[in-house]
Amino acid sequence: MTGRSHGRHDWLGLTPEVERFGPILVDRIAGALGEAPDALGEARIRELIRTGDAAAWLAYLAALTALVERGREAGVAAPEHVILAEILRDQYRLAPGVLRLGPDDEARSRRLEEMLDPS
Amino acid sequence: MSATRRRARPTRSGGAPLTLHAHAYADPAILERERREVFAKAWIAIGHVSEVREPGDFAAGSIAGEPVVVVRDETGALRAFSNVCRHRAAQLATGSGSCGKVLRCPYHGWTYRLDGTLAAMPEGRGFGEDFDRDAVRLPEFRVDTLGGLVFVNMDPAAEPLREWFGDIAERFEGLGIERLVPVTARDWQPREIMRGLPDVIRSRRLDDARALVPAAETSRMWVSYDHNWKTLADNYLEGYHVPIGHPGLLRLLDYPKYKATLHRRAAWIDGPLRDNPSRDLVERLYQRLQRPMPEFPEELREQWTYIHLWPAQFIDIYPDSIDIWQMHPDGVRRTRTLFMVFRSPSEGVRDRVARRLNSVINSEVMDEDVVLCDGVQAGLESLTYTRGVLNDNENAVGHFHDLLREAVPGIDDGP
Numbered sequence: 001m002t003g004r005s006h007g008r009h010d011w012l013g014l015t016p017e018v019e020r021f022g023p024i025l026v027d028r029i030a031g032a033l034g035e036a037p038d039a040l041g042e043a044r045i046r047e048l049i050r051t052g053d054a055a056a057w058l059a060y061l062a063a064l065t066a067l068v069e070r071g072r073e074a075g076v077a078a079p080e081h082v083i084l085a086e087i088l089r090d091q092y093r094l095a096p097g098v099l100r101l102g103p104d105d106e107a108r109s110r111r112l113e114e115m116l117d118p119s
Numbered sequence: 120m121s122a123t124r125r126r127a128r129p130t131r132s133g134g135a136p137l138t139l140h141a142h143a144y145a146d147p148a149i150l151e152r153e154r155r156e157v158f159a160k161a162w163i164a165i166g167h168v169s170e171v172r173e174p175g176d177f178a179a180g181s182i183a184g185e186p187v188v189v190v191r192d193e194t195g196a197l198r199a200f201s202n203v204c205r206h207r208a209a210q211l212a213t214g215s216g217s218c219g220k221v222l223r224c225p226y227h228g229w230t231y232r233l234d235g236t237l238a239a240m241p242e243g244r245g246f247g248e249d250f251d252r253d254a255v256r257l258p259e260f261r262v263d264t265l266g267g268l269v270f271v272n273m274d275p276a277a278e279p280l281r282e283w284f285g286d287i288a289e290r291f292e293g294l295g296i297e298r299l300v301p302v303t304a305r306d307w308q309p310r311e312i313m314r315g316l317p318d319v320i321r322s323r324r325l326d327d328a329r330a331l332v333p334a335a336e337t338s339r340m341w342v343s344y345d346h347n348w349k350t351l352a353d354n355y356l357e358g359y360h361v362p363i364g365h366p367g368l369l370r371l372l373d374y375p376k377y378k379a380t381l382h383r384r385a386a387w388i389d390g391p392l393r394d395n396p397s398r399d400l401v402e403r404l405y406q407r408l409q410r411p412m413p414e415f416p417e418e419l420r421e422q423w424t425y426i427h428l429w430p431a432q433f434i435d436i437y438p439d440s441i442d443i444w445q446m447h448p449d450g451v452r453r454t455r456t457l458f459m460v461f462r463s464p465s466e467g468v469r470d471r472v473a474r475r476l477n478s479v480i481n482s483e484v485m486d487e488d489v490v491l492c493d494g495v496q497a498g499l500e501s502l503t504y505t506r507g508v509l510n511d512n513e514n515a516v517g518h519f520h521d522l523l524r525e526a527v528p529g530i531d532d533g534p
Contacts, residue, residue: 008318008322013228013241014241016241016242017241017242017243017244020242021244053322083244086244087244089239090239090240090243093221093230093238093239094223094228094230094238094239094240094241096219096220096221096230097218097219097221097222097223097228097230098223098228100219
């Protein structure tokens with residue numbers, strides 16, 4: 001049944017695209033910003049999949065969104081920046097099917113939508 | 120043959136109406152036409168208004184095998200969609216409940232907004248840069264409510280719901296079904312609970328423990344019968360067989376006053392209850408304990424009432440509860456029936472016992488009907504039988520057959 005009482009592990013269905021593309025995109029954006037990508041990189045994603053939960057995943061998405069927003073403010077115009085923003089936008093669009101978004105997550109989602117489609 | 124001649128009711132010389140040609144009960148080609156020309160063009164009840172009261176609430180159902188889902192969207196409007204994911208055809212929702220802000224496919228996670236548009240799909244980049252996700256949306260159907268039930272129609276050209284059912288609509292609304300509540304059965308699923316317990320112990324979270332207990336849903340019981348759907352419908356629509364086939368029912372119902380009133384796409388059958396006690400203990404107990412639900416209309420308190428809504432929706436109106444049967448053709452000789460029960464929200468122990476006794480009595484009636492319909496289905500396929508005649512007490516069967524002749528031209532022509 002589609003229902004609000006999401007299964008405890010359903011959030012794992014969100015992770016594949018981030019696991020596949022996230023590390024390289026984070027590397028490049030963080031590199032352009034002169035930041036160390038370690039806290040958001042491949043090891044972090046794998047750790048989350050192994051031992052994390054929905055709340056930790058949302059916190060990770062929040063950190064990725066902050067990286068994208070810092071990149072935008074710094075004028076990072078690389079395609080990687082747009083791709084990561086699109087992946088995050090989709091994460092927030094998919095998330096209500098598997099977990100409950102808080103007001104801060106909703107706000108992040110809106111900012112990503114506006115960033116990708118300012119009209 | 121002209122369309123006019125085709126639609127005219129065939130009669131025998133004595134004037135008694137004739138039944139449909141027996142071939143109509145056994146021909147797969149006719150069944151396929153019925154799916155397209157009868158069911159896909161009719162208003163079909165999918166659920167009860169209480170199931171879709173809040174934004175995000177949904178109720179899934181089907182129209183002769185076509186999966187549909189009704190949702191209350193974020194603006195508060197009711198919407199009906201195809202319940203088929205556009206990706207690989209999985210059903211998006213089953214039963215009823217709340218889906219929050221999106222409908223998510225349980226197969227690959229394609230996620231739809233409550234306006235039917237595609238919000239996103241997992242690993243979306245894997246569909247290529249040029250894939251136009253904005254063009255993906257669930258086909259939308261018409262939806263409306265009448266008398267506490269939510270109806271869906273797949274035909275954009277169909278008449279509005281109230282006009283469709285004609286003058287029975289107002290009478291139907293007077294039943295107050297919207298004030299009743301669906302009977303629910305919490306499915307505790309002990310194996311599932313046991314399987315989930317280790318996770319709860321590990322997480323030590325109250326929410327995880329609560330999630331083990333499934334929410335109460337409308338109890339939808341599906342039963343399959345090895346009969347053409349019209350065989351079952353014909354049987355429901357007439358009381359002529361009651362004295363022969365249902366002795367127990369004859370003890371309860373005042374048969375001489377049993378009568379069907381015909382409406383545009385419906386029949387209303389009054390079955391007044393006898394006031395003398397039955398000799399059967401269960402029936403006598405029912406007579407003693409049953410009392411009308413407070414929500415129940417005054418004029419129906421001393422009777423059982425049966426309503427047929429075209430094409431295959433049957434509503435048993437008892438003073439103590441209301442049952443809804445829906446027939447879904449599942450093959451030329453197979454019908455899946457969906458059964459839902461509604462009761463008063465203020466039902467007490469005595470009322471519950473009376474409802475249980477009612478269920479015992481009517482289960483026996485159903486068992487008797489299945490045996491009768493087994494014989495009829497075999498008889499309809501006999502080499503020696505083509506069609507029969509209808510008694511005055513079978514007027515609702517004749518009306519049903521006329522509606523079929525109108526909706527499926529040629530249904531009566533035979534092979």
